[in-house]
Amino acid sequence: MRILLRGGKVIDPANGLEDHLDVLLQDGKIADVGKSLNEPDADCKQVDCSGLLVVPGLIDIHIHGYEHATPLGIDVDRYCLGRGVTTAVDAGSSGASTFAGLRKFVAEKCETRLLGFLHVSLHGLASAGCAGYGAGGECDSLKQVNADQCSSCINDNRDILIGVKVRLTADVCNDGINENEAFERAMKAAKASNVPLMVHHSISSVPVEGSADPSVLTCPGSLSKGDIYTHAFHGLKSSIINAKTHTIYPAVWESKKRGVLFDVGHGMGSFSWTVAEICAKEGFWPDLIGSDLHRESCEGPAYDLVTVMNKMLCIGMPLKNVIEAVTATPAKAIGWAGHIGSLTIGTTADITLLALESCDIALEDCQGQMRSLRQRLVPKGVWKGGNEVQITEPERFPNEAILESRRKDWPKLLIRDEQRPGSNAKRPKTSWEVK
Ligand SMILES: [Zn+2]
Structure with missing residues (x-):
């Protein structure tokens, strides 16, 4: 054919x-x-x-696809392949104890090419929900955080597993007590398998900026070249933006120059228009555009990868850079360049x-700012x-019920618009077809 x-x-x-x-x-x-x-x-x-x-077929470097086995899992074919994403990378939904199910029940069954970061916690996100919202955390006990088992599972499953994941948020790490140790073990597992580490860093006790003591871990400062800092544009505690000066911390710029990769990781709570615009003003574009699609973000406020790409176009990121951040760069980041992410003759x-x-449409961020x-x-x-x-479409776009409910988290933002978003904000058009 x-x-x-x-x-x-x-x-x-x-x-x-x-x-x-x-x-x-x-x-x-x-x-x-x-x-x-x-x-x-x-x-x-x-x-x-x-x-x-x-x-080239789009690559979404951050989704949660372990449907029915984890609270955040979505129908990968519906929300990824149907929206133009031919390769989706699960961001730590499974750990060494639960990966076999992700392979058998999702990766081998869905039409989307599903790859994955393995969580350093043995049970991954089996019972954990969105970080920072009071749900039980995967690193609440360090007995579950095992670098050796993580790297040996990766070594046994190189066809799917491409990296290690850890979430640095105090309330998924025993109120912050376990954060440093979980971070250390995740870095150890990634180094042992020679794969990148993806770190979620939000409302964390691990600081953005360094202290005088070099043995103190920082994030992204302690990451290595090729590691991935996800949720780069959130406006919560642990943001890459200094809330006093509204500028990017020097340590973040230094990490980017060293080759740490920054991913949007939009999700339910991790994208703020205010933060994205400060980054745009400084010329700080994300290296990777991941959607962080999961159960609480797939019908708004993230919707799908292309909608997140559209938000990057809106803040002025050049179209070519936007395409690169969902094709060539993620392929290289996960070690799949030469197979996917290009139109090279002979490749799939x-x-x-x-x-x-x-169009003329008002779109929300994760706290209802428009x-x-x-x-x-x-x-x-x-x-x-x-x-x-077959192409699929969001059920409602924009989803006014979701964007209204997200506004309750506006007070949690450290970096935000001057005015609280509300009913006087421009209302979005509700039809999917915007002329
Ligand atoms: Zn995620």
Whole structure:
């Protein structure tokens, strides 16, 4: 079976391509990319892509896909593949004791390519919910936090497992008592397996800035090149922004320059327009755009990866950088460059078609603060391994009930708009189709 995607604008940052090109798919692989490829014969299906962007299948580096076994798990095919994401990376839903189920019941069953960070806690997020909201924590007991078992599980499952995850939030680590030790063990597990560590850092007792004592752990300062700092744009305690000066902490800039990667990790509570705009003003773009899709974010306020990408476009991140942060950079970060995240000839035919449409829509952050979007990307087609996939849509977009309920957390923000968002804020249009 051959498919010719004709006349679209290809953006393939891994290969430095940004041009109107045709793309030929054959036997599940990228067979050719070029100007005006030959007219297809009868065996070749032609797809008119004029007016559309043709990009490598999107990679969402931060989702929670262990559905039915963890409180946060979502239907991966519905919220990822159906929205243009051909590869989703589960961010620590499972640990060494529970990974077998993630493999058997999710990774081997879903059509989306599911990879994963393994939680350093043996039971992963089996009973844990969103951090910082009083639910039981996966690192409440250090008996469950085992670096050796984590790295040996990764070594046995290299086809799926690509990294280690730890959540640094006081109330998932026995009110902060276990945070430093959990962080140490997670770093040890990642080093032993030679994989990146993804750290969630929010409402944490681990400081952003260093002290005079170099043995004191900081975050992101203690991370290594290639490690991933997720939830980069939250406005809560442990934000990368100094709440007094409204500037990015020098230690954060130093870590970025050293090669620590910063991920949006939007989720239910971790994206603030105010923080994102301060970062934009300083030219601090995220290296990775992950959605942190889970049960409490998938019908708002995150919705899906493309909606999170649209928020990055709204703060002024260039389109090419946005595409790079969901294709080439995540592929490299997880050690899968050369397999996914590019349109390199001979690699698997994972492709996403996107329309860049003008719109007039107000969209919320995680605490109900609003901004107006004038343009947005919309998924229009997806192929995974050369097979076309049905597009899905949010149930309600924007979801006013969710955005209204999120406003209760506005007082928790240390970095926020001057005015509390409320009923006088611009109301969003409620139709999915915004003209
Ligand atoms: Zn997460």
